[in-house]
Structure formats: C-alpha cells, structure tokens
Amino acid sequence: EAHGTGTSIGDPMEVEAISRVFQKDDGRNHPIRVGSVKTNLGHSEAASGLTSIIKATLALQKGEVPPTVGIKKLNPKLNCGKLGVEVVTNNIPFPGYRNGPSRISVNSFGYGGANAHCIIEAVDESKPTNGLLTNGQPTNGQLTNGQLTNGHGSGSTESVFLLPISANNSSSLNKRVEALSKFDLSSVSIADLAYTLGERRSHLAHRGYIVAKQSSITDNVSIDNLQTSTLGQDIDPKASFGFVFTGQGAQW
Template sequence: MAIVGIGCRFPGSASTPEAFWDLLRHGVDAITEVPSERWDAAALYSADPTVPGKMHTRWGGFLSDVRGFDAAFFGISPREAMSADPQQRLLLETAWEALEDAGQPVDQLAGAPVGVFVGLSARDYSELQSRAGGVPHDIHAATGAAASIAANRISYALDLRGPSLTVDTACSSSLVAVHLACESLRRGECSLALAGGVNLLLAPEVTLQFAKAGFMAPDGRCKAFDARANGYVRAEGVGVVVLKRLSRALADGDRIYALVRGSAVNQDGRSNGLTAPNQKAQEELLRAACRRAKVSPGEVQYVEAHGTGTALGDPIEARALGAVLSEGRPASEPASLGSVKTNLGHTEAAAGVAGLIKVALSLHHGALPPSLHFERANPHIAFGELPLRVQETLAPWPRSARRRLAGVSSFGFGGTNAHVILEEAPPPPDSDAPTTNDAREHLLLLSARSDEALRALARTYADRLDHAGSLAS
C-alpha cells in the first residue's frame, strides 16, 4: 500500500506535512503549560502528588486552535457545528487536507468505494457540555457526541461509499485504523482509504486520573529510553493519511511518501496487570508484522517506538525490539530508535498515526530526525547487548543498494498492540521530458465559501510557496 497524501495538525504549529517535518528535523520541543482557555492548571497543581484533587503536572502538547471550523465549506449549519465534538470537525478538515495533499479532486470521489478508518478515544466535549447543562435535546447533540460519527461524518460529507468506522483501542487506535484500512484495500472493499486519528484535551479529569496513577512526568517531558524516564505528558493532535494500492498509485502518477509493506495487531492477554505491557506479546507482534511484510527483522534500520518514557514500558519495549531485530542483523549495524512523543507528547488515539507520518516523511526526505531528551541510557536497558541505538541527531538516511525499511509501534494501555513496516517509495520513473526553469508568473485561482475563509486559504498558499522557495534556495 502506498501513502500518497498526508494531513496533520500537531503541537508547535505543525499544521501541514512541511511544518511538521521542520519541527522534527530541527528537534523542536512543542510542550507548553496548559493554556488558560482549557482549564485552570495553577488551581489544580501541586508538587505533592498525594494531595487529593491535585495533579503534579501542568504541561501538555496543545493545538493553537480547536474552536475554528469552516462549517459553511462542508454545508453544515452553525447549530450542528456547535453540537459536534471538535474532534469530528478537526478530522473532517484534516481528511480534506490530506486528499488535497494527495492531489485528489474530492468531487471525483463522490459515490466511490473510499474507506474511512479513524481512531478516537477521548470524550471530553460531551462531558463538558453535560456538566454545563448545555446539551440540546436534538439529533445534532446525539450525532455530535457519538464516536462512530467521527468516521461517518467524513463519509457523509464527501459521499464516500466504502467502509466507515471509528476504532477505540486507546493509544494504539490510529495505527490499528491504518492496519484495518490496508486490510480493506487488500480485500478490495475500497479503492482508496483515509486512515488516522484525533485527540483533544478539553477537560482536566483524565490527566488528573493518570497523574494519580503515576503515568505523568512531573516535568512534562517524554524522556524515552533515558535514565530519567518517569512518565509521559498528554498531548493533542490529528493526523490522516491517504492510502492506495501501489499498482494504482503508480498508474495514477501519484507522489508516494512511503509504502506500507505489512502490519499486525495483537493483544497482551493476561500480563502483570491490565495496563502492564507484555514483552512476549510485543515480540510476537513484531515477528508477525515482518512475516506479513516479507522482510527479515535484521533488515529494519529504524523503529519509531511507542516510547512513552515510562520506567516500566521503555525497558520492556527495548528488550522486545532487541530480541526480534537481532535476527539476521550484523552486529555492526544496530537499528536506530526514536519517539515522536519526545517532540509532541503522547497524542494517545492519534499517537500511532503521528509516528507513521514521522517515518513516512523521514523516508521521503531521506533523513532521520533526532529523538529528544536522551542524555543517559535507562540502566534497565542493556544497549551494549542489544542491536539498538537511540537516534540523537539529525542524520542522512540515503538510498543505497539496501532498501530503507522502518517499523512503527503503538500500544494501547488496555493491551492492544499494533506494528507497521514501512518501506521507501520506489524511485520515480525516468522522464524524457526536458526540464525547464520557468520563471514566468502564473495565475493561481482560489475559492472559498466566505471572505474570511478565502483570506485564510490565501495565507496558507503563500506560506506553502514561501516554504518551497526557501527549500529550493
């Protein structure tokens, strides 16, 4: 399967694939204190985690705007838009942007067998409305709060006729959604698929619960595989990828970011606790994904780890990776490890697709971005004995005689695990057409449903053209 389009909005103003790649390659830490419009973090904060009703962290990865939505663009009334969970609205806009990035005219998809597979687990918006006593008694309130509608609203708005479903496996939701999308494409249920996930932090209750459970890092940083690893930080984000069969993508002349060679999903079963990981299950998952991708584990050069930065999870994940990736691997070629959570925080239901997009962009640009906050290896991870190393700096990932291969892991805190094997895109076909540096001015036509939306679209194009110009120079 080919990844031919990407739409995303992540902390640090990473609202396009280009902006996200800039954040990654420059090693940007996008964590901030909780914005005042979300909740009063100062009133809920206490350095002592045992104080009832208080949390020992006031950090997170937040999107700059979760209220804005161009309802008129999608033919949605203001009343219905207000009733819809902002996660539904963000998914709808990001799905459109992913199709635009894929060069796919959306009107040509109407009535086509296009699948929609999204991960979503947060329910903050409906809980906020309920507490405020502001839930209207109409159908818009029901559809706006229903998780199933997150996928169905995209299918309805774009008149897509393929499978349409929302997945909730907690933190692995979006990578499970990618797995299901690829399986649906293989079975011929759809000719094109949108897959991804979303997560918003609109209320403090879950963060408070996780802090009391010991999951949260007091300093608000995911220090993956580091000796200081003491928990993670929650974050927001939305990501959507457009998937096609490779044969069709090549026939259509699509720009291909990367290939999904194979994927697998499994469960921890009875581990040391409901939320405790299972090393044996992770090893079985990795081997299953490699078998389905028809690759040797020793060929995988990079793994985008689940990498939350917890004292329990990191060593188990590293040992599972080491046990599997050592098979057929030269001792002089350790696999690199990284975690996008060190940049963004843990985007939970969107975490898997965030890692997938990171690796797809890394393959596309031929570079491995740094994993942040790694100073001294976790003493419970024997890096000297494992064929693994943490990717600490931006480094080239050039094409060579060996194909570039990477793995992406995502684990749900209830034990549902997913792993995807990505491969570099095939080289573009040789073109006999002469290349010219056309410096002439060209007319760019823009349209929108309102003056405000038109101005926003113009700014987006201007920023994108400026970015392309800076890369060319």
C-alpha cells in the same frame, strides 16, 4: 519508531522486544536505530500512532532520521549495548543497508492492551509509476474494474480528481463554487486546479468538494455537484475552546 512513552518499565520491555525480533538476522553488523516522536510532540494519545507514521514517512522522504530530543542519560535498564540498539540523539542520514529499499517499522500500543505494528517502505522516485504497481514493479497502466490495462482502447480510464473548496459559511461556499464555474475551465489543467485548491488555499471551517474529470470539467464544476458533510455547521464566533491535559491515557 518506538512507542516510547518514557516509562521505566515499558521502554526496556519494548527495546528488548525490538532486539529479539530484528537482531535475529545473523548478517546484521550494525545497531538497530530507534527513536520516539513523543519527545518532540508529546503523547498525542489516540493519534499517537498516526503521529509516528507521519514522522516515519517524512524521515523516508527526506532521507534523514530525526533525533529523539531531550535525552541526558539513558535508562540503564534499556541495555542498549547488549541488545544491539542505538537511540538516535542526533539528526543522521537515513541508513542504506544492502542496497535495498529503506524501511521504517512503527510501534504503537494502546492503553487498553491493543498493540499495532506497521512497516513503511520508501518509494523509488526515479521510477514514474502513475501510482500503480504490479507485483511490486512500476507500470504505466491504469486500473479498470480492478483490472490492469495499458491505458489504451476500450479498457482505458480517465483520471478523476477531487476539487476541495472551503469557506467560512455555507453561503460563501456556494459563492466560491459559482465564481469558479464562471471561469473558462476548458483550457485549465484539472491537475493544476486540484493542486491549487488543495495546497494553495486556506482550509476554512465550512468545506465541500467536487469530483471532476478533465474532459467534463466545465460541466462538473457547479453547485449541483458540490458535496458537503451533513455534519457541516457554521462556526459560532463566540465559541470557546478548552484544553485537557490528561496525563497517562485517555480515560479522563
């Protein structure tokens, strides 16, 4: 995933750098597939690196490489053929080379000179891990004070869940918590509750959360345990919005 702003000088320099690093592998007999999410969503400036990471993560999850859209003619200065680089212009299955894990490298360059690069590796979903890895291998244990345990005995820990709650104003937020606390939560799966609140409810402007455990869910869900941001404010319905299109960089 390239930074790929579409500039006549920047893009050729980036493609050459990618080739110099990744074509060092003498066993590589295929081109390096590159693309940029900026052709899909534009330049999100300070969030452009995060946007690329989201694209890369989805590509790994779906097993497909999305195209770099809108390309009619490549800049000849890219020298893609000579450098062993291919710009992905059609949706393709994610390449699986050497039977190893799938990975995507992400470039993100700041206008002020900061350069960042990260490598994202796919998770083997056929191996349940409870979210933990030991020396790169899945384990069914848990972490207690930074130490791995087998989930039994005095060293075992109970999972903690975040219950997100939102409303249009602070009064409604408190009422939502009160309504939730009146349910018989002792028979409710806290994992299901956390999922429903996070994925199946609208995320409104005034937000808070409760940290809870399955064994103490009835006691945890209360107004006293509701955490809210000190910056939270009720939204003024008369507030107006402005959109700024800055062009190159964020120095407007």
